[in-house]
Amino acid sequence: MSTDDIRRPATFSTVPVDIATDELSDAALARRLATDAGKLLLRIRAELGFAETATLRETGDARSHQLLARALGRHRPDDVVLSEEAADDPARLGADRVWIVDPLDGTREFSEPGRTDWAVHVALWERGELTVGVVALPALDLALSSADPPRERRADTTAPRLVASRTRSPRIVTEAAEALSATIVPMGSAGAKVAAVIRGEADIYLHEGGQYEWDSAAPVAVARAAGLHTSRLDGSPLRYNQPDPYLPDLIVCDPAYTERVLAVTRARSVGADGAAPA
Numbered sequence: 001m002s003t004d005d006i007r008r009p010a011t012f013s014t015v016p017v018d019i020a021t022d023e024l025s026d027a028a029l030a031r032r033l034a035t036d037a038g039k040l041l042l043r044i045r046a047e048l049g050f051a052e053t054a055t056l057r058e059t060g061d062a063r064s065h066q067l068l069a070r071a072l073g074r075h076r077p078d079d080v081v082l083s084e085e086a087a088d089d090p091a092r093l094g095a096d097r098v099w100i101v102d103p104l105d106g107t108r109e110f111s112e113p114g115r116t117d118w119a120v121h122v123a124l125w126e127r128g129e130l131t132v133g134v135v136a137l138p139a140l141d142l143a144l145s146s147a148d149p150p151r152e153r154r155a156d157t158t159a160p161r162l163v164a165s166r167t168r169s170p171r172i173v174t175e176a177a178e179a180l181s182a183t184i185v186p187m188g189s190a191g192a193k194v195a196a197v198i199r200g201e202a203d204i205y206l207h208e209g210g211q212y213e214w215d216s217a218a219p220v221a222v223a224r225a226a227g228l229h230t231s232r233l234d235g236s237p238l239r240y241n242q243p244d245p246y247l248p249d250l251i252v253c254d255p256a257y258t259e260r261v262l263a264v265t266r267a268r269s270v271g272a273d274g275a276a277p278a
């Protein structure tokens with residue numbers, strides 16, 4: 001059965017676990033699952049509509065998680081899954097392979113008509129490193145993969161475009177925009193924002209004040225493969241499959257901006273809540 005065969009109006013009860021994916025590489029499997037979860041989310045959006053926001057968000061989060069978790073359980077039964085939508089499995093800390101997934105990143109934007117800034121994230125962490133990442137942007141019919149990253153960035157570095165949360169833009173964003181003479185581009189979803197930098201629609205993504213590993217693992221894997229700079233605001237590496245999956249801040253930028261961005265973000269100490277130093 002194909003994952004495209006799951007058109008079950010209203011109930012969405014069938015989960016596509018019978019796809020012939022056992023022979024696929026990890027990267028191909030990640031792309032397939034992120035794409036299929038995205039198609040499911042598009043159907044849920046179309047069939048439920050936008051009147052009941054909470055129901056739409058909950059259904060999207062839950063059904064996308066169910067699709068990913070069941071498919072990974074079936075096709076990679078020895079691996080552990082860390083998902084925003086499931087209890088943390090302590091087995092991941094002793095595992096060699098952990099899939100880090102955000103079944104619906106940008107849940108808020110998913111529930112607003114016409115918005116395309118929401119994503120499905122599927123990443124694989126192996127023995128200390130992210131080795132695979134796929135960010136699907138279902139409403140744009142796109143899936144960006146670490147196996148085949150786009151490299152469409154622009155060379156002009158005089159007027160950077162700084163993409164940031166449209167609903168929780170942290171203080172560092174206004175500080176950096178001022179220091180770098182950057183234009184702020186508000187957007188939902190960490191995956192959509194990183195995708196905008198990867199695709200050359202923005203130059204810098206900054207965040208602080210709260211995020212979890214699933215918000216950035218797949219986007220960062222693709223960004224690294226595309227040759228972008230990725231780090232914490234203090235310049236230290238972003239590390240995944242940590243005991244506490246809270247990973248509150250990050251920089252993803254074109255390497256042309258790395259020095260200038262780090263000069264701003266390192267200039268002050270940053271609290272986990274994004275507060276400026278006392």
Ligand SMILES: Nc1ncnc2c1ncn2[C@@H]1O[C@H](COP(=O)(O)O)[C@@H](OP(=O)(O)O)[C@H]1O
Nearest residue numbers: 104105106107165168188189190209210211215
């Ligand atoms: N201060 C914060 N604390 C926890 N999570 C945050 C956060 N700011 C952003 N995020 C998460 O990061 C993702 C992108 O957020 P934003 O669109 O505001 O940039 C969202 O993921 P989810 O949609 O998967 O929950 C959001 O919940």
Ligand SMILES: [Mg+2]
Nearest residue numbers: 102105106215
């Ligand atoms: Mg998220």
